[in-house]
Amino acid sequence: MSDVADIVVVGAGMVGAATALQLQRLGRKVILVDRREPGSETSYGNAGVISGLNIQITIPREPLQLAQLLLNRVPYFRQNLFALPSNLPWLWAFWRASSDSNLWRIALQSQPLFSTAIAEHLCLASLSRASHLLHDVGYLSIIRDKTKLSTISRDKRLALACDYPFRIISTEEIAELEPFVKPGAAGGLYWPGTYHTPAPDQLAKAYAEALVRFGGEFRQMSVTNLGRHKSGAWDVESLNDTIQSRNVVISAGPWSKGLLEPLGYNLPLGSKRGYHLHFRPKDGAHLTRPVKDDEYGFVLSPMNQGIRLCVGVELDHFDAPARDMLVQGAIGPARELFPIGESLDSTPWLGRRPTFPDQLPMIGAAPNHKGLWFNFGHGHYGLTLGPTSGKLLAEMMDNRVLSMDPVPFAPLRSFRPSAALKSTG
Numbered sequence: 001m002s003d004v005a006d007i008v009v010v011g012a013g014m015v016g017a018a019t020a021l022q023l024q025r026l027g028r029k030v031i032l033v034d035r036r037e038p039g040s041e042t043s044y045g046n047a048g049v050i051s052g053l054n055i056q057i058t059i060p061r062e063p064l065q066l067a068q069l070l071l072n073r074v075p076y077f078r079q080n081l082f083a084l085p086s087n088l089p090w091l092w093a094f095w096r097a098s099s100d101s102n103l104w105r106i107a108l109q110s111q112p113l114f115s116t117a118i119a120e121h122l123c124l125a126s127l128s129r130a131s132h133l134l135h136d137v138g139y140l141s142i143i144r145d146k147t148k149l150s151t152i153s154r155d156k157r158l159a160l161a162c163d164y165p166f167r168i169i170s171t172e173e174i175a176e177l178e179p180f181v182k183p184g185a186a187g188g189l190y191w192p193g194t195y196h197t198p199a200p201d202q203l204a205k206a207y208a209e210a211l212v213r214f215g216g217e218f219r220q221m222s223v224t225n226l227g228r229h230k231s232g233a234w235d236v237e238s239l240n241d242t243i244q245s246r247n248v249v250i251s252a253g254p255w256s257k258g259l260l261e262p263l264g265y266n267l268p269l270g271s272k273r274g275y276h277l278h279f280r281p282k283d284g285a286h287l288t289r290p291v292k293d294d295e296y297g298f299v300l301s302p303m304n305q306g307i308r309l310c311v312g313v314e315l316d317h318f319d320a321p322a323r324d325m326l327v328q329g330a331i332g333p334a335r336e337l338f339p340i341g342e343s344l345d346s347t348p349w350l351g352r353r354p355t356f357p358d359q360l361p362m363i364g365a366a367p368n369h370k371g372l373w374f375n376f377g378h379g380h381y382g383l384t385l386g387p388t389s390g391k392l393l394a395e396m397m398d399n400r401v402l403s404m405d406p407v408p409f410a411p412l413r414s415f416r417p418s419a420a421l422k423s424t425g
């Protein structure tokens with residue numbers, strides 16, 4: 001068994017790269033594999049926000065608001081009606097999990113993962129010579145509607161309950177923080193504890209490079225099959241390569257579902273598609289931090305490539321082509337908020353947020369296969385949660401004392417609101 005690897009991690013997005021590095025910190029020997037360069041897929045195109053609080057993106061419960069959403073009357077949401085029949089089971093489970101009481105329970109249960117996220121990034125970034133990629137600049141949400149400023153929303157209640165700092169700020173304070181954001185809003189919500197990276201792909205790449213520098217391996221291969229060798233080890237197979245390994249971690253983001261289906265796992269992992277487009281700022285304007293427009297649901301984020309306009313939750317077939325209506329719809333309101341010039345990309349970038357109905361990742365041992373481990377489904381927060389979910393999985397795999405309760409993220413959890421955990425045998 002000497003040529004059998006200890007651990008293969010499949011997928012070198014933020015989640016896989018950080019998981020590999022956390023395993024190596026515990027002394028494990030890791031081979032990280034990806035069909036592309038580390039950090040090239042969903043972990044490339046996000047808004048770069050690293051949040052210590054689980055601010056949930058939810059679906060309305062009231063029938064009228066829900067109908068407006070599904071009829072594509074909400075600026076940041078689009079459902080392809082032809083894909084509705086295949087999306088319906090996931091959408092129904094997501095809707096059922098989105099009651100106020102259930103969301104509150106989920107937010108509190110997942111808070112240990114969020115409250116340690118920034119500290120874990122700082123630690124991995126310093127090991128990876130990438131501390132310069134983490135900026136302590138906060139996050140600003142612009143509120144156009146005056147009544148919403150004083151509303152006690154779930155986010156504010158959660159922040160108060162978890163002692164996560166936020167301030168309701170006036171237009172004058174917005175101008176002090178971001179002088180180029182145009183006046184006209186009612187005010188804003190400022191989250192000073194939130195971090196930002198202008199290069200999420202480079203951060204994931206730096207974690208993968210650190211893994212190699214400390215004795216691990218990165219191998220470019222497109223995994224086509226996970227087979228069981230007669231020794232009990234796994235065969236991680238591509239068309240022209242096979243790695244035998246005692247343990248395999250699946251961290252392939254939205255592609256995890258497809259990789260696991262041949263092994264009998266039919267997981268309710270949906271894909272919330274989202275877009276970005278880069279713009280050159282006009283007349284020397286700049287942003288210091290990501291700025292969200294609460295009403296139109298887009299984020300303008302200062303990235304190495306330019307100002308990144310991130311927008312949209314789109315439900316469609318997994319491989320449907322990118323469509324530009326959500327981005328096109330956001331450009332006008334974005335220009336009202338900040339002076340963006342011409343677009344720097346010819347087409348919008350499309351990414352898929354791997355999302356379970358309760359919006360929590362799945363972290364832990366595969367229910368039916370020894371030596372197979374899950375770490376995927378981080379939804380809107382994979383950049384944020386890569387290092388901390390990687391740490392939790394590494395502790396489980398190495399039989400360590402766990403730094404937090406893993407039950408909310410258990411692969412065997414039920415997605416029915418408030419139901420007990422059940423075993424599939």
Ligand SMILES: Cc1cc2nc3c(=O)[nH]c(=O)nc-3n(C[C@H](O)[C@H](O)[C@H](O)COP(=O)(O)OP(=O)(O)OC[C@H]3O[C@@H](n4cnc5c(N)ncnc54)[C@H](O)[C@@H]3O)c2cc1C
Binds near residue numbers: 040252377380
């Ligand atoms: C528009 C947008 C904005 C977002 N903004 C934020 C944000 O501000 N903050 C935040 O925390 N999160 C944000 N997110 C979410 C975040 O980007 C994702 O949750 C995160 O990138 C998921 O990381 P991952 O490593 O699980 O997946 P990925 O980054 O997609 O990595 C999966 C990897 O698996 C590899 N892979 C797949 N199949 C195979 C195979 N068969 N063989 C080998 N390799 C394979 C892929 O090549 C890929 O590199 C945003 C997402 C979008 C779309």
